Amino acid sequence: MKKLFKMVAALTALCFLGIFQTAQAKDLTGELEIFSWWAGDEGPALEALIDVYKKEHPGVEVINATVTGGSGVNAKAVLKTRMLGGNPPDSFQVHAGQELIGTWVMADRMEDLTPLFEEQGWMSVFPEGLIKLIGTDKGIWSVPVNIHRSNVMWYIPSKLKEFGIEAPKTWDDFLKVAPMLKEKGIVPLALAQNWTANHLWESVALASLGAKKWDALWSGELAFDSPEGVAVWELFGKVLEYTNDDASSLSWQQATDMVVDGRAAFNVMGDWAAGYLSTTKGLAPGTGFGWEASPGTGGEFMFLADSFGLPKGVKNLDNAKAWLVTLGSKEGSDAFNPLKGSISARTDSDLSKYNDYAKSAAADFAKDTIVGSLAHGVTANEGFMNDFASVMEMFLKSKNAQMTAKAAQQIAVKNGIAK
Template sequence: MKTRIFSTCLAVAAATMLLFTAQTSRAAELKGQLEIFSWWAGDEGPALQALIDMYNKQHPGVTVVNATVTGGSGVNAKAVLKTRMLGGEPPDSFQVHAGQELIGTWVKADRMEDLTPLFKEQGWMKSFPDGLVKNIGTADGIWSVPVNIHRSNVLWYIPANLDKWGVKAPASWDDFFAIAPTLKEKGIVPLALAENWTANHLWESVALASLGADNWDALWSGKLAFDSPEGVKAWELFGKVLAFTNNDATSLSWQQATDMVVDGRAAFNIMGDWAAGYMSTTKKMAPGSGFGWAASPGTGGQFIFLADSFGLPKGVKNRDNALAWLVLLGSREGSDAFNPLKGSISARVDTDLTKYNDYAKSASADFGKDRIVGSLAHGVTANEGFMSDFAAVMEMYLKSRNAQATAKAAQQIAVKNGIGK
């Protein structure tokens, strides 16, 4: 048995080395197809298209098939991808949230190729921040190339409205609780909330504020139990925050919650920084003067990140083409072509900031100096089994508002899904 493993490793290593040397020397003569699978459409379509255009220019012999699947909060894309992988038809490269969403589902099932050689060859070990590489890899390898970074813990508001109401963006939840009742009296919703996944999104900002970054990390490494006193406290704080949200949340999309802030029906909204893209592109508002932002209360100096990344499944039809795609994604040019359009920031440390808007510049600066932690709601810290069960636990909390019982349930699903193992 041992010898077999050893010989396979040897064979794989040899094959990869061969392929990589071959790949660099033959880069110009790639032919055939490249099928890339993603859930980017609509407003995010142009960003992906920019990358595809660059790829076409570099490798005119390759026809790029853009297999985008959207809708259903990303579940449709998962259904199609999983059906194809189980059916033995993997796309050449697919989009996946970096972190446990990739590792827990695909790496543990041994469906991905280790990209460490590619990272070494391209000198990416130094191009990407250490914390990020740690998050997209395991002890056995690095499994995907990150294309962008989004921040989850951002508080959005309209500066003109806040002046009118005589309040300031709260730096902590206590600040928020001080101003929220006044806002409520004026008939303004203090914090706009939308459908269920945004409740998970809000929870991670609140929980990080309550737990602190060290305990947050301890939660996901299995060192801190969800039903510990600290964990229960996070749910209690979350309950207090929920009291100041709109009661029709579950029937709104996240954009409609953002609209509430834009229209002055609500004061604040906690949402990922794709909201900046929505407000500047669709709503034509200027970052800074038209809309303002701050780290969500109590999380100043901390950066909850999520990243989209692309991996290389085992046994794909056009491996060379896929490798060339990954090289483009990780490159500075590719990253700086994609991210300004997507409304995200580059994962690379040497990004060309002149191409980005004011929000992205400030986010980039924060990413460089803040404490980086992973997002739960967007697949970094926990595997898909936990995320799916957590949605049910959240549902239970929204119905019962019982912090103790919810924390217990969260611990149960953590054990069931092997968090920290």
């Protein structure tokens, strides 16, 4: 079995060598402008990727246009003005899924990448569930570079022993131990500013609805103000009672710090927290800090991904296509992801290059049901995401599940998700 695997690996490697040779045979020259928001901690990862590209195409001058700002708040606005002004970059970073489709594909600004996917054999190396979420019936619109998991609950094993509890498997378990923690003066669940409330909401909603109904919510088959939809908000309201009340002035790192310091027991955050805990806080994965799928979502992998697409009317088409090939290649993704702290979207990546957390995440990614994240742009378009932030504020203020569910349904209708 192992031999067979090696042979397959060698064959794929050979295939890629062949492709690289044909690409090199063209001897690309000129420029390539790539637009992203990977300027801070992610800068080195992007550099590694550019290095791979430069090795293959030494004749191309890469212009690395980055606009700082977490999850692209500023970059996206700059990109929009550039696209409206008729000056698209050769390739740009975008959250895979509806954030790309709802904004750029619906506006007919992107090239269909299906031919590229078929030519590179990506149809079989990327999971089917993923390809479905980054495409529409008209085509596939971007090349995913990395995969992050949204539904993860973090804790410190030694502290849990001190508190005398175990990591809860369901929200019911959580609600059982939470009052005891609160009595001791420990915050059961650390929360940070508004977007992390959206982030927690999607984990709670997935637990409450299950993967099937979660998908139904986004295809418009299940209404947000249906009894199931209201139940999500009710559960979310119960969970919120056990969060810290200074949440809105904390960054997600500060909320994670609360768990590390023992001021809080748990934190639901995406798996970029693994990088923060191991690199910045110097804790060992597994022993220093622990993780579980967030309560009630075992066997489900809520993903978000960064990807690059190909806008229509770019100046350096061949260079941009070669860039996408590098992104989707095994070599490229294994150069980028260990540094970024994410896992590769490919199912055949070289796991020896990754840390312990990423190994466990990659194993889950291969076997779990894959669903898309709302807070990070997979399941809903930008209009809905913007309005949802207001709906969330409405709930945080009023704690009225019925009214909030109604409002959520209204914005879903307004943004073309529900009928």
